[in-house]
Amino acid sequence: VKLREIACSRSxxxxxxxxxxxxxxxxxxxxVIQQHLTAEVVRQQFGDLVCGDVVRYEMESVHGLNxxxxxxxGGGVSMSLRGDPHGKSYQSLILDxxxxxxVDQSAVVGDN
Amino acid sequence: xxxxxxxxxxxxxxxxxxxxxxxALAKSGRxxxxxxxxxxxxxxxxxxxRRRLDxxxxxxxxxxxxxxxxxxxxxxxxxxxxxxxAANPSAAANDVVxxxxxxxxxxxxxxVIHGDDVAxxxxxxxxxxxxxGCSVDDLRExxxxxxxxxxAGPIVALLDEGASFVLGGRIADPSLxxxxxxxxxxxxxxxxxxxxxATLAGHLLECGTHGTGGNFADPPYRTVDGxxxxxxxxxxxxxxxxxxxxxxxGTGGRVDGLTTKTQLAYEIHDPAAYRTxxxxxxxxxxxxxxxxxxxxxxxxAAGRPxxxxxxxxxxxxxxxxxLGEISFGGPGCxxxxxxxxxxxxxxxxxLETDIEDIRYDLVGMTSLFGDxxxxxxxxxxxxxVAARCSTREVAAAVAYEVEYLYFGPAGAGGATQSVVPAIxxxxxxxxxxxxxxxxxxxxx
Numbered sequence: 001v002k003l004r005e006i007a008c009s010r011s012x013x014x015x016x017x018x019x020x021x022x023x024x025x026x027x028x029x030x031x032v033i034q035q036h037l038t039a040e041v042v043r044q045q046f047g048d049l050v051c052g053d054v055v056r057y058e059m060e061s062v063h064g065l066n067x068x069x070x071x072x073x074g075g076g077v078s079m080s081l082r083g084d085p086h087g088k089s090y091q092s093l094i095l096d097x098x099x100x101x102x103v104d105q106s107a108v109v110g111d112n
Numbered sequence: 113x114x115x116x117x118x119x120x121x122x123x124x125x126x127x128x129x130x131x132x133x134x135x136a137l138a139k140s141g142r143x144x145x146x147x148x149x150x151x152x153x154x155x156x157x158x159x160x161x162r163r164r165l166d167x168x169x170x171x172x173x174x175x176x177x178x179x180x181x182x183x184x185x186x187x188x189x190x191x192x193x194x195x196x197x198a199a200n201p202s203a204a205a206n207d208v209v210x211x212x213x214x215x216x217x218x219x220x221x222x223x224v225i226h227g228d229d230v231a232x233x234x235x236x237x238x239x240x241x242x243x244x245g246c247s248v249d250d251l252r253e254x255x256x257x258x259x260x261x262x263x264a265g266p267i268v269a270l271l272d273e274g275a276s277f278v279l280g281g282r283i284a285d286p287s288l289x290x291x292x293x294x295x296x297x298x299x300x301x302x303x304x305x306x307x308x309x310a311t312l313a314g315h316l317l318e319c320g321t322h323g324t325g326g327n328f329a330d331p332p333y334r335t336v337d338g339x340x341x342x343x344x345x346x347x348x349x350x351x352x353x354x355x356x357x358x359x360x361x362g363t364g365g366r367v368d369g370l371t372t373k374t375q376l377a378y379e380i381h382d383p384a385a386y387r388t389x390x391x392x393x394x395x396x397x398x399x400x401x402x403x404x405x406x407x408x409x410x411x412x413a414a415g416r417p418x419x420x421x422x423x424x425x426x427x428x429x430x431x432x433x434x435l436g437e438i439s440f441g442g443p444g445c446x447x448x449x450x451x452x453x454x455x456x457x458x459x460x461x462x463l464e465t466d467i468e469d470i471r472y473d474l475v476g477m478t479s480l481f482g483d484x485x486x487x488x489x490x491x492x493x494x495x496x497v498a499a500r501c502s503t504r505e506v507a508a509a510v511a512y513e514v515e516y517l518y519f520g521p522a523g524a525g526g527a528t529q530s531v532v533p534a535i536x537x538x539x540x541x542x543x544x545x546x547x548x549x550x551x552x553x554x555x556x
Contacts, residue, residue, distance in 0.1 A: 008334055008370060010327065012379035015153070015243055015539055021377030023370060049482060059383050061397050061412065062373045068381045076243065078154045078536040079430070081471045081498035083479040088327075093481050 001103050004095035007033060011090040016076040018050075018087040020094050023064040029103055030063040036099045042067050045097050046090075067094070114298025114351065120289055120313070121346030123194070124148040125320030127155050127172060131181060133321070133344040133363070138185040140360055143346050144296065147288040148178070148194030149318050156282060157427025157535045159199035160257035170200035171207060179211030186276055187217045193267055193288050197281040199257070201226055204279050205554055212277075212556035220556040223270030225280030227262070227549035230424055230542060234258040239540040241426060248426065248540070256427035256535060260542060263389030263418070264310075265301060266551045267291025275553055282425070284389050286314030289347075297351045306353065307391040308415025312398070313347045313355050315386070316375055316410065320344055323357070323375045325365035338364020358407045367406040376400070376410075389422055389544075391415040421541040430534035431468065434499045434507035436514025437475070438527040441492035448521035449474055449495045455520050456497055456513045466506040470499035494526075500534050507531045 003009075003022070006029045011020040022037065024030050039056040046054070052070030059066060073087050074080035121143040123134035127150050137143055150172045163170030172178075175196050182192060197204040205224040212220050238249045239258075248255060259282040268291050270278045278291070290310040293299065299306040316323055323345040325336040336342075343363025348356045359367050376398060380386045384396040394414040401409045440449045453472045460467065473479035475494035477486055497514050501507040511529035518524055 004330075004333065008328075008330070008374060010374040010378055013153075014379060014381075015537075017381070019377070019379060019381060021374060023373045023377075025370070045484070047482065047484065049484075057381075057383055057396075059377065059396065059398075061399050062376065064373055064377060066377045066380065066383060076153075076536070076538070078157075079538075081433075081469060081500065083473055083475060083496060083498075089480045092330075093484065096485075 001099050001101060002095070003037065003097045003099060006103055007095070009091040009094050011087050013073055013077050013086045016071050016073050018069045018072040018090055019066060020069070020090050021064055021066045022094065023062065027063050032099060032101055032103060033065060034058065036101060037065060037097065039067065041097060042094065045093060115296050117348055117350040118145070118293050118296035119143045119346060119348050120145040120147060120292055120317070122147060122317040122320045122344050123192070124150055125318065125322065126150065126152050129320060131174065131178060133342070135181050136360060136363065137344055137346060138182055138190055142360065145191050145193065145292040147292065147317070148192070148196065149285045149288055151195050151198060151282060153425060153537050154535060156198055156259050156425065157257050157537055160427060161533070161535065163199045168203050171198050171204035172196040175204055175207040176211055179208050180215055183212055183215030183217045186212065186220060191271065191276050191292065193278045193292055195281060195283040195288065196279045197224065199281065201279060201281050208277050208279065209554050209556050218556055220277060221273070221275040222554045222556060223273070223275035223278040223551055224554065225262070225266040225283065225549060225551045227547060228259050228281040230260045230547060231258045233542055233546055234424060234426060234540055237542060239424070239542060241538050241540055243538050251428055254429045256429050258424050258426045258540070260422040260424045260547050261389055262422065262547070262549060263287045264291035264294060266549055268295045268301065270551055270553065271295040273553060285318040286311045286388050287390055289314030289317055290390050293349050297349065301390065304391055304415035304417060308393040308413040309353050309355060310349065311386070311388055311391055311393040311415070312395060312410065312413040313349050316357055316372065317345050317347055319375060319378060321365060322378065323371065324359045324367055325371055328371055328374065336366055340364060355410045356403065356407060357410060367408060369400045369402050369408060372400050372408050372410060387419050389418060391418050420544055422544050422547055424540040424542055425537045426540050428536040428538060430500055430536045431502045432500070432504045432507035432531055433534035434501060434510040434531050436497045436511040436527070436529045437494050438514055438517050438524045439492060439494045440521070440524060442523070445493050446474065446477065446488060446490065448523065449493045451521045452495050452517045452524060455517065459513050460510060463506050463509055466502045467510065468500045468502060470497065470510070472497055504531060
């Protein structure tokens with residue numbers, strides 16, 4: 001399943017560090033992202049956009065994960081020449097990750 | 113006598129935020145306090161440059177309008193806190209006092225906080241710049257400014273002295289809210305779990321409409337009604353520590369579990385250690401409960417003693433930034449854009465010693481994620497060339513070469529260019545005891 005089917009995300013910046021949080025729409029899918037959305041999977045997705053580490057923090061009480069990517073914004077918002085120096089669009093790149101699982105169809109496609 | 117609860121809203125999330133939703137919140141009478149965050153990472157260094165040209169400049173440029181719109185509500189009891197001072201808190205205080213007088217509001221106490229400008233201190237300490245791998249001295253004449261993120265202490269002191277308008281420079285975003293909350297309900301600034309709760313409220317409010325459905329819609333997965341008229345968030349915090357987040361009835365947007373959670377984790381790193389000048393807050397055991405339409409209760413924040421260092425942002429003169437763009441469309445557009453790129457690279461070769469950094473992107477293809485999503489047959493692409501140069505002339509030459517692709521590959525159109533001063537910021541840390549803050553009160 002594509003992460004976008006079961007979760008939402010938001011990315012922000014501090015200096016050259018990007019953080020991207022991911023929250024599942026339905027708590028039933030918490031174990032899916034906890035098990036499969038690893039720091040390594042995120043690193044693969046971002047490839048050479050990230051020069052430093054990818055660290056994952058669990059926020060179990062709100063069914064979310066927070067990924068912290070260092071050296072990930074081309075030197076930082078104010079230094080970078082990138083078109084999106086804040087990495088605001090990173091939240092969309094992470095949602096394109098394909099997780100190797102099938103999930104209950106009643107728990108996909110958003111909360112609306 | 114402390115109140116049993118406090119109501120506080122967000123008035124602004126950055127230096128260019130729209131004012132109408134803040135005025136609506138003031139007018140509603142639903143909030144006792146409005147807090148305005150006016151600064152992003154680079155805003156202060158840019159403000160410092162304005163101040164170098166003009167002693168009376170460097171504060172938030174919206175201030176005269178903000179004061180004029182809010183004056184009637186301040187006269188009837190609304191209290192306003194903000195980092196409007198940016199690089200010039202004294203000039204900001206003058207704007208507020210004069211604005212209130214012009215609006216016929218006399219006798220209001222205006223508190224101003226000084227001391228976040230730590231340029232002299234970081235030079236004396238030759239502070240380390242970890243992201244650059246060097247120290248302040250190594251910046252030489254490129255050093256522009258240094259401002260420390262300061263906490264809620266002076267805000268509480270000024271509110272205790274009856275100030276209705278409190279402003280300063282680089283007051284940390286959540287501290288703008290922690291100050292009024294702790295003042296109003298009598299929380300001690302050394303009661304770490306309470307300050308953790310106040311910081312949670314501040315963190316959920318400080319980004320303005322990011323907490324009410326902004327930066328959220330992704331149809332059909334996530335939809336937000338009324339984005340055009342989105343309302344700012346406000347919170348009710350009780351002395352017992354209950355925190356409710358909501359927005360005005362009749363405004364657009366949404367406040368629910370998901371919008372609150374995405375804001376909870378926005379721009380934090382370790383959720384168990386969110387460091388501010390006031391506290392090391394622990395958001396790792398938060399729960400969010402939907403209480404009704406656009407109403408959530410958030411609980412579970414904790415805190416540990418505040419850090420012994422303050423974060424500082426050091427502003428650096430990086431020369432000039434050039435940006436040039438031009439579009440190509442239809443069959444073969446990618447090949448023609450790449451030909452244009454090759455042409456610009458060739459023509460810039462003689463200038464390369466003055467070009468410190470340059471990048472070429474195809475917008476519509478590779479500019480955001482490199483080749484992660486590339487397709488060889490987009491309907492159109494836009495060649496984007498961005499460079500940092502040591503002189504304005506060389507930056508202008510870079511931008512010009514992109515425009516001159518009108519006479520390069522076939523069908524290049526819609527060239528735009530800009531050349532602006534390049535100001536960077538990088539973090540440093542200083543001992544909190546070395547930063548001397550002071551404050552004073554003026555009267556309108």
